[in-house]
Amino acid sequence: MKPYHTFDHTADLGLVIRGASEEDLFANAAFAVFDIITDLGRVEPRETRRILAEGDSLEDLLINFLREVLYLYNGERWLLKGLRVNRIGERVLEAEARGEPFDGQKHEICKEIKAVTYHQAQIRKTPDGWTARVIFDV
Amino acid sequence: MSEIRLRRLDEYRWEVPREGAMRVPGIIYGSTKLMKAMGKDESPKQVANVAQLPGIVKHSLAMPDMHWGYGFPIGGVAAFDLDGGIISPGGVGYDINCGCRLMMTNLRREEVRPQMAKIVNALFQHVPSGVGSRGSLKLSRSDEKRVLVEGARWAVKNGYGSEADLESMEDRGCLPGADPEAVSERALERGKDQVGTLGSGNHFLEVEVVEEIFDKEVASALGIEVGQVAVMVHSGSRGLGHQVCDDYLAKLVKHVDKIGISLPDRQLACAYIQSPEGRQYLSAMACAANYAWANRQMLMHWTGEAIERALGMGPRDLGMRLVYDVCHNIAKIEEHVVDGEKMTLCVHRKGATRAFPPGHPALPAKYRKTGQPVLIPGDMGTGSYVLVGTEKAMEETFGSTCHGAGRVLSRAAAVKASKGRAINREMADRGVLVMAAAKGTLAEEIPEAYKDIDEVVNVVHGAGLSRKVAKLRAVGCIKG
Numbered sequence: 276m277k278p279y280h281t282f283d284h285t286a287d288l289g290l291v292i293r294g295a296s297e298e299d300l301f302a303n304a305a306f307a308v309f310d311i312i313t314d315l316g317r318v319e320p321r322e323t324r325r326i327l328a329e330g331d332s333l334e335d336l337l338i339n340f341l342r343e344v345l346y347l348y349n350g351e352r353w354l355l356k357g358l359r360v361n362r363i364g365e366r367v368l369e370a371e372a373r374g375e376p377f378d379g380q381k382h383e384i385c386k387e388i389k390a391v392t393y394h395q396a397q398i399r400k401t402p403d404g405w406t407a408r409v410i411f412d413v
Numbered sequence: 414m415s416e417i418r419l420r421r422l423d424e425y426r427w428e429v430p431r432e433g434a435m436r437v438p439g440i441i442y443g444s445t446k447l448m449k450a451m452g453k454d455e456s457p458k459q460v461a462n463v464a465q466l467p468g469i470v471k472h473s474l475a476m477p478d479m480h481w482g483y484g485f486p487i488g489g490v491a492a493f494d495l496d497g498g499i500i501s502p503g504g505v506g507y508d509i510n511c512g513c514r515l516m517m518t519n520l521r522r523e524e525v526r527p528q529m530a531k532i533v534n535a536l537f538q539h540v541p542s543g544v545g546s547r548g549s550l551k552l553s554r555s556d557e558k559r560v561l562v563e564g565a566r567w568a569v570k571n572g573y574g575s576e577a578d579l580e581s582m583e584d585r586g587c588l589p590g591a592d593p594e595a596v597s598e599r600a601l602e603r604g605k606d607q608v609g610t611l612g613s614g615n616h617f618l619e620v621e622v623v624e625e626i627f628d629k630e631v632a633s634a635l636g637i638e639v640g641q642v643a644v645m646v647h648s649g650s651r652g653l654g655h656q657v658c659d660d661y662l663a664k665l666v667k668h669v670d671k672i673g674i675s676l677p678d679r680q681l682a683c684a685y686i687q688s689p690e691g692r693q694y695l696s697a698m699a700c701a702a703n704y705a706w707a708n709r710q711m712l713m714h715w716t717g718e719a720i721e722r723a724l725g726m727g728p729r730d731l732g733m734r735l736v737y738d739v740c741h742n743i744a745k746i747e748e749h750v751v752d753g754e755k756m757t758l759c760v761h762r763k764g765a766t767r768a769f770p771p772g773h774p775a776l777p778a779k780y781r782k783t784g785q786p787v788l789i790p791g792d793m794g795t796g797s798y799v800l801v802g803t804e805k806a807m808e809e810t811f812g813s814t815c816h817g818a819g820r821v822l823s824r825a826a827a828v829k830a831s832k833g834r835a836i837n838r839e840m841a842d843r844g845v846l847v848m849a850a851a852k853g854t855l856a857e858e859i860p861e862a863y864k865d866i867d868e869v870v871n872v873v874h875g876a877g878l879s880r881k882v883a884k885l886r887a888v889g890c891i892k893g
Contacts, residue, residue: 283823285454285481331667342659349652350602386853387544387613389655390507393666393679394483410483412507412655413614413824 279307288388288411293404297333298360300398300405301368304337305344305358308411309374313354314383320356320373328368333398337407340368341391349389352377388413417457419448425876429457429473434677435464439473442815444872447477447864450821454481456488462677463491467685468498470751470758474810476765477872478819478864482506484680487764487820490813492749493686495757499674500691501683502661502698504761506742509657509698510705511649513739513788514582515799516713518720519732520642522622525888528724529620533846533889535723536618540715542611542893543850550711551606558593558601560608564703565738568710574735578710580777582738583767586706588745591699596653597660600697604653604704609711611648613854613893618716619645620889621796627881631783631801635736637883644720644733645797645885646712647790649742650705657701661694686759695744702743709738736799737786741766741816749811760811768802768814768879787879791818791866793858794843796886798870805877814879815870818863827862828853840890849892858892 278299282289292307294300309315326343330336347353355374362369377384390412397408419427419441427448429439439460443451451457456479463485464473470492479488484503493499525532541548552560560567565579565586579585593601611618623641626632637643650657665682668690669675676682684691717733724731744761751758769775769785776785784801791797795818806812822830836855840847849855874881 281825283825285487285820285823287483288824331670335666339663342663346599349655350599384544385851389614389652390659392483393662393682396679412483 277310278303284410288413290409290411292407295404297363297405300407301337301340301360301363301370302358304341304407305355305372308341308344308388309355311386312348312388313385315356317382318354318356319375321375322373324353324372324374326370326372330366333365334396336366336368337398337409338391338393338396341409345388345391347372348377354382386413417461419457425872429460429464431464435461437464437469437472439464439475441475441479442872442876442878443477444868447868447872450864451479456481456486459486460489462681463489465677466491466493466499466501466681466683467674468493470494470756474813476813476815477869478764478815478817480819480821482763484678485761485763488815489763490761490765490810492758492760492811495686495746495759498686498759499683500686500694500744500759501681501761502658502665502694503680503682504763505658505698505744506763507655507658508649508742509654509701510740511742512705512709513741513790514646514709514713515736515788516644516733517636517736518642518644519730522640522642525620525642529846529889531723532620532720533848533891535719536716536891537848539719539722540611540618540712540891541609542618542891544613544893546610546612546850546893547606548609550609552608554601557605560707561593561596561700561703562591563587565706565710568707573711573714578735580779581735582706583740586710586738588699588702590696591703592696593700595693595697596657596700600653600656600660603656604651607651607653608704608708609715610651610708611712611891611893612651613851615858616648616893617793618712618891619887621645621885621887623883624796624886625884627883631882634783635786635799635882636734637736637799643885644716645788645790646709646716648709648712650701651708653704654701657697661697665690698744702740706738737788739766739788747811749807758811760813762813764816765813766816767812768806769812770802770804770807787814789815789817789866789870792860792863793847793887793890793892794840794845794860795866796884798866798881799883799885800870800874800879800881802879803877806879810878814873818866818869820862821864822862824857827859828856830861831856831859845887846889847892854892
């Protein structure tokens, strides 16, 4: 089962992401974004990119983190296959993304995710871990 | 979902009564039919949220194509006093100066009908479109910065179109005060090879035929007659605009905490217009707006080339001319009369179009008598409307009207509804030849995903916010 599902928002894309731990939640959020952008089966983890994000709260941290994750494709034309969180605190996160540059011959872009919004963004602790809810501009 | 109780004021207006932290009441334009759908999402609540922002003047407004956005509703209009009022990137939207332009041609319906496949193919090949589309032009940093400062004029200077085109754009295709230093390296990076590209999602390039004229005199002043072939372009500032919005949201979310403005939704992050932060956003926003105008100017140029190539004719025979170009995601500094007093306001239009009346000094001489042309695209199966601005819009909505049909189905619901259907074929049966860069786009953009454009336009016409001039029917469409 995928660690995320979409929910309806009239103009845009809502995602609910789950994770066993905070690290897991953030890694799954990055996975979800790229699972929607492309067919991950065709992306190979050939390169590593370091991601650093800061935030005033866990929600803010998640949004700033997703900003960095989205910029990998929107700014650098690079596709993420997976991500490992090395360090996470309330206000700072350090992670390593694996993936490769976009190649029109090899990869397909299924959907463009243009930005992450603050609108109704939420992170909750649940009995089995963590859940986040985020709306994206598409 | 929404606990907002609406009070009907008259045939076309519903009030969101002033409650709690609201500084002014809200007003939503609609009809009984449209309001049924609007009550279901969170957009009335968003109208109420906008009403809480500092310096808001008179009303928090929403047009009949309103739907749930983030922060501001889509279809929202709000004006803020330059003294003590705010500017909000979320009130402009991610796609800064997303807008439409309409071009008329010398072609007639009968001539193009047998050639439609050829025309649509040529447009699809010649005009860069689709997810993350990149143009045939890669700008150096210094050229890109010139685009940001000069807007459509940069495109004209570089051989895309003519000086006369500038007359037919809001602000002559260039907002003043653009400062590239206010734009981040990331935004410049995203913008370097996207000028002259359509993009994806709801952006399109549509070949249309004038089907009906409502106001003969104005239509003729605008150069529009029945049976004539036109092209509508819908695009914006692409990745650059998105990055500008995103950069300033991140910055202003922190800023509001520092200056102690409490917000019902972080997406409404803002700064006082007169503060360094507010002025800096306005400078960056102007850059993105100018980029969008250059973008649409180039799209127009390539559209003309593609049609000429398809039909084997020269530019003089095609006779493509710009009717007008409007922005529908923007904030502008404008003069308005509020309760008899002249005020300088920052008018946010997020999914709303300026609709200035006859005689307004901002209009070019050729439209001084008709009022500002307003371009309203419908869904891909229907076509578009041309309207003109009115004095009533100045009195009631800071010179604003609707911007389109407005979504009614979410993208996910639209995809579900189109499962197992050949949308291309359905559109062809309606007489619209469609080509899309991505298969998913067509499913998301099916006609039933949108409100009834006729109903939306009849509300703004009935309420007097703009007047119907002509209706155009789509015959060919390129989707991103």
